[in-house]
Amino acid sequence: MRTAPRARALTALLAAAALAVTAAGCGSAAEEAGGGAPRKAPEGRGTGAGALTVTHLKGTTTLEEPATRVVALEWTYAEDLLALGVSPAGVADIEGYDQWVTGGPRFADSVKDVGTRQAPSLETVKALKPDLIITSKVRSEANYDQLDAIAPTLMFDPYAAEGEYEEMRATLEKIGTAVGRQEAAGAALKELDGKIAAARQRLTDGGKDGAAVTVARGYTTDGAAVVEVLTDSTIPGGLLPQLGLRNAWTGKADAYGMSKVDIEGLKPVEESTLLYVAAKDDDVFATSLPKNALWRNLDFAEGGRVHALDPGTWFFGGPFSTALVADEIADALTS
Incomplete structure (x- = not known):
């Protein structure tokens, strides 16, 4: 099922995102039930007043400061980053994204393709030196620990049985927190x-x-x-x-x-x-x-x-x- 779709103009959304993109989706029960201890900031870097904590399927992840080099291994979260005005450092299967996900702006040429969504190249991801990875349960349950060893990794479930629409909105807000763009998340939802x-x-x-x-x-x-x-x-x-x-x-x-x-x-x-x-x-x-x-x-x-x-x-x-x-x-x- 691969085809080149016709372009759609979502004028207000596109304009807001295009201005904000830099060079550098009510939490579901499934998210809130995620166990595990909080992910600590790297050794030698304390969690000061600017620390950010995000709840996701694996528990909570605390970042010392907003992430700026983000790798998205699921199209949903790559789109979320664009909606927040953040250009990701890497995205899984950019060609597939361009074919199937036609709403919103396209990725900058500098964004690196890191392989397929189901089996991304961990070597390529690591080479990008991300300070945050965002992935989904369906793609990365088996290799979450490997990803989390590269950089703090948020895992969400875009197919949450409690409702994918509410999950989409809640996850956008959480990603907005992780990248320090909470106001942009609110604006995108508005x-x-x-x-x-x-x-x-x-x-x-x-x-x-x-x-x-x-x-x-x-x-x-x-x-x-x-x-x-x-x-x-x-x-x-x-x-x-x-x-x-x-x-x-x-x-x-x-x-x-x-x-x-x-x-x-x-x-x-x-x-x-x-x-x-x-x-x-x-x-x-x-x-x-x-x-x-x-x-x-x-x-x-x-x-x-x-x-x-x-x-x-x-x-x-x-x-x-x-x-x-x-x-x-x-x-x-x-x-």
């Missing part, structure tokens, strides 16, 4: 709230209050179409009620907040409107699925209520991506 309110107003004006919506993504694996429906625990699931909409899907969530279904599994939500993301060169909703009579007989297919969102709409990102999700949903339902 801008996001404004974008959501504007999208809701468009939906209200278009007579879509209370509309039932199903949000999905699709792709091909081993020659077969795969459909994953997003539950209430995801960012789109958290956005829908704020947009005055209703998530028609009530299925059980997997570890990422989605439900993998076949065509028959979509029968309970066929009277809703289906909004989806798929790669332009692998759009199963426009190619393989319509060849199946079961799909063609679903009410949303018969009624023309199946709408593609921009392929670069990333459902698992930070404030830029979340604003883009809201904008794309409003566009799809009112155009």
